Amino acid sequence: MELSELLLRIVLSFIVLFALARIMGRKEISQMTFFNFISAIAIGTIAGSLVTSQNLSIRNGILALAGWALFTLIMGFIDIKSKGVRKVTTGDPLVVIKDGEIMENSLRKARLNMDSLTALLRQKNVFSLSDVEFAVFETSGKLSVLKKEEKQPATKGDMNTLSTKPKMYPSATEVIADGKPNLKNLSKLELDMNWLEDQVEKAGEKDFSQIFYAEVQSDGTLYIDSKDDQVVH
Numbered sequence: 001m002e003l004s005e006l007l008l009r010i011v012l013s014f015i016v017l018f019a020l021a022r023i024m025g026r027k028e029i030s031q032m033t034f035f036n037f038i039s040a041i042a043i044g045t046i047a048g049s050l051v052t053s054q055n056l057s058i059r060n061g062i063l064a065l066a067g068w069a070l071f072t073l074i075m076g077f078i079d080i081k082s083k084g085v086r087k088v089t090t091g092d093p094l095v096v097i098k099d100g101e102i103m104e105n106s107l108r109k110a111r112l113n114m115d116s117l118t119a120l121l122r123q124k125n126v127f128s129l130s131d132v133e134f135a136v137f138e139t140s141g142k143l144s145v146l147k148k149e150e151k152q153p154a155t156k157g158d159m160n161t162l163s164t165k166p167k168m169y170p171s172a173t174e175v176i177a178d179g180k181p182n183l184k185n186l187s188k189l190e191l192d193m194n195w196l197e198d199q200v201e202k203a204g205e206k207d208f209s210q211i212f213y214a215e216v217q218s219d220g221t222l223y224i225d226s227k228d229d230q231v232v233h
Contacts, residue, residue, distance in 0.1 A: 043068055099133065099134070114178075124143060172216065179210070
């Protein structure tokens with residue numbers, strides 16, 4: 001491949017990709033779904049082949065890019081018009097926290113573990129699961145969070161009209177995950193298994209195996225989420 005042809009392919013690929021990105025709209029970037037992800041990979045692969053492969057002519061490369069972009073636009077139109085197709089191409093949002101309780105079945109469907117969930121919550125400035133009333137894992141991979149009423153801005157809690165508890169720890173800390181106690185975190189909090197067993201018993205739980213997640217709050221109390229929550233459709 002001569003240098004002039006390579007430069008021509010690079011320029012044409014850039015122009016076509018830029019034009020297609022503008023035509024397909026902002027959704028491809030801002031709301032990346034399964035289909036958008038596949039579409040982006042396919043278009044990128046075709047564009048790469050157009051630049052580097054002599055076996056793919058410039059005409060056929062541009063036609064392939066335009067054809068895939070057209071297919072993407074058609075699927076996007078069908079996606080808007082048909083809820084059934086939208087479920088196949090996009091999927092459904094998953095409720096991962098409901099009424100302050102973790103929906104472990106939804107976590108499994110979303111292939112999220114507790115570390116991933118707490119990381120997503122921190123991105124929403126939520127550092128304790130006990131602050132959350134409702135959370136939905138969106139099809140774009142983002143988490144939508146509704147805090148409990150007393151934790152929302154401009155509430156009585158913010159105006160210090162509610163009684164406050166003394167702060168014993170800087171932040172909430174995990175002590176049980178999927179039925180297994182976190183001895184390392186207990187040690188950091190200067191707590192032991194006897195304390196944890198006593199708190200679990202007071203909460204009405206028979207043993208650790210019935211607990212999906214538990215964390216010590218900053219005020220020293222224990223937040224517990226039991227296993228086998230009701231599945232939310």
